[in-house]
Amino acid sequence: MINTLYLPEIREMLVDRDSEGLRDFSGALHPARTAEFMEGLTAAESWVVLRAAQPYLRAQIFGYFDEDRQIEIVQTCNRQEVSELITDMPADDCVDLLEEVDPAVVEEILPLLPVDDRRDILRLREYPEGTAGSVMTTEVARLPETMTVRDALLEIGRQSQELETIYYIYIVDGESHLRGLVSARQLVANLGKEDTCVADLMERDLVTVYGHDDQEVVADKVANYDFLAIPVVDNEQRLLGIVTHDDIIDVLLEEAEEDAYLAGAINPLQESYLETPWYTLAWKRGLWLFILSMAALLTVIALQGYENVLKEVTWLALFIPLIISCGGNSGGQSATLVITSLTTGDLKLSEWRQVLWRELIMGLALGTGLAALGYVFAVVLITDATSVQKLVIPITLLLVVVTGTVCGGALPLVFRRLGLDPALMSNPFVAGIIDVAGILIYMAVAVAMLDELQVLFAK
């Protein structure tokens, strides 16, 4: 939905080349709102508006544009002006953007950047996607230990345009080793004692992460400690950058989306659903469907061994979908519970005994319930069998549900133990495995219970 509220006015100002009006418009609202109101413009038109904006607002508004528009602007507009805009962007966002831009254009823009910014961008590009380094910003407030509260406040006030946050100020020595942290809150609270040295206020016991740490580790720490930002250091404890709360929120949203896709047996998408080309989507889905259908092939083979049984006792075939769906659903529930608890950190691998015990109890409880229900179905629906023969259905259901819950609980733990992502053992995969087990159990119970079949197999 494009917000067209101010569009006529902006268009008019564009036609009149009214740069003063455009500057006023671009400064009147939060940059995110300004960007929203500009969605109806072409990339070239929005570039004209940006150029009219106050320099410090340009990169901020630009940062809220759609990625497609950002790429178009970088690729088509004046290289020199674009490089100035990029200089004002947080280095991490800049790296993400340049990765999507035509490499030939990037080669033209990089030499136009100030040497410091270029070096930051080149360094950040070395961190693989999904690491702390790839989401950190290098624009950090750094001060020496010897500064007083008053000087520190003045200094960060001066630097504030270039910094992503001024609320956490990192105290470093001459070689960038991280010594401590002072919050703007502490500085403000000590305004009455302005000659206090920051070294006397600073927190020395810092929680840090390494550049190559997984972004999930970073998010967990920030969520656990309620930090505004977390410092990223190298092996010698030198400060490389920080990951801020807004980046953490993006990481959490990204991870939740990935987990949701895996739980639905889809390879996580890079772009949104409607923007992903159909052949990419078909590949990301088809691959898993292929694996799952291979699992389903095993059910066909398992059933084939009992073709004679099914021919003699046709009503057994009617209950196949019910039995595999009960097993798959109860197993899927167990897998979901264990995967989610592992993800949130509520459950540790060392608690596997409790999990198996719980799932066994749960399987017995749920299995008994479904068996009772299944017996009612069997009595009502099967006409050509004795009461005892109909017990095949409830007995199978109980066994299948117990198998389902125990396997569903165990498989994600096994995957975690093997160092694999437990989410791979989610709903559809657990269901695929339990389907085969369910068929084998069903047929084994049927053969054991039905007299005719025993005769048949004795032949």
Add this chain to the structure above:
Amino acid sequence: MINTLYLPEIREMLVDRDSEGLRDFSGALHPARTAEFMEGLTAAESWVVLRAAQPYLRAQIFGYFDEDRQIEIVQTCNRQEVSELITDMPADDCVDLLEEVDPAVVEEILPLLPVDDRRDILRLREYPEGTAGSVMTTEVARLPETMTVRDALLEIGRQSQELETIYYIYIVDGESHLRGLVSARQLVANLGKEDTCVADLMERDLVTVYGHDDQEVVADKVANYDFLAIPVVDNEQRLLGIVTHDDIIDVLLEEAEEDAYLAGAINPLQESYLETPWYTLAWKRGLWLFILSMAALLTVIALQGYENVLKEVTWLALFIPLIISCGGNSGGQSATLVITSLTTGDLKLSEWRQVLWRELIMGLALGTGLAALGYVFAVVLITDATSVQKLVIPITLLLVVVTGTVCGGALPLVFRRLGLDPALMSNPFVAGIIDVAGILIYMAVAVAMLDELQVLFAK
């Protein structure tokens, strides 16, 4: 895993009643770490440590304790001292805690609180779980418009102990109407111009939420605008409180967990997996399993109509699990994609035509692939049928997969349109519906294709 690093020292200090030593310990680390190191103590012991801590640290350390320990302390320790601790906690956390405490104890504690705190708590308790009001804090930095930068900094410095954040300062009039927002960053950046009035700096176009807004709405706005906090107002734009970035992270984690549970057909849990009593869990799982088994009952009934067919052509039964799993999995994928995209806001209800069109194409592409695979299976595994008869399997697979993808894409949209949570139409439920459709398609194709059956049905 309990961290026992400092436990011997703490125990020794407790025995020696060395309150100075305990005070030093409790102030040396981040409150979250301090709380971690205290996990090995009993509730009574940790209360002794807390009493030795600096007053302003007590509530912070307490805030990082496990909920069970917090409840035990509140219920067993001196009411007067507990009420002082509670006064120092953020009002929102306090309300969450008191909800878990024995109501008789709450009745004893409430009268001991200062009248302002008591009023805040009583007001926050009125907001239902999951609303902006229930996660907001009322300890907000509020200043009048007429203050200068210097006075504002001094004032928030003075108040900083009581406030959850001092980084966003809200400008209000005499009746608490929200006029604007000044960030601590702006104040610090204007330290050189200390006589500037905050009214000249403040942002007037504020993004706000109402107390009864859903917490997901709040989280979306904060994530979208990269805010540190968002103000909560009433219908007359009076400032009630703020929701801060750390609360938003908690909301996002909670919502992701809820969505994961729904996708696995489990009613969201209040407590962690291992802490939930087995009968509660059995109920939350059993309810959905019951509904799903009712859907599976329909497959039994559908198949029963074709019992004669299955008796004549037994190999049809072998492929039942393969066909329903292909339909269920491809439909589950579509449902996951649509639900996740609706949740993240990437997809809007108005784009339903594109979704259906995409899923039709996707169903044809994936269905053709699975049909080819299915034909190979059929040729290899079925021995007693002609090549033409074996076409039943690929034709059914293609039709079932297309039905699956289109239904899987459509059902969450229908649920959203009806004002229901689209997550209810996730994997297991879509699979349940498609199972029935799959069986009906399978049998219809079989009857149409197999000459013998046409004869059978003509009888």
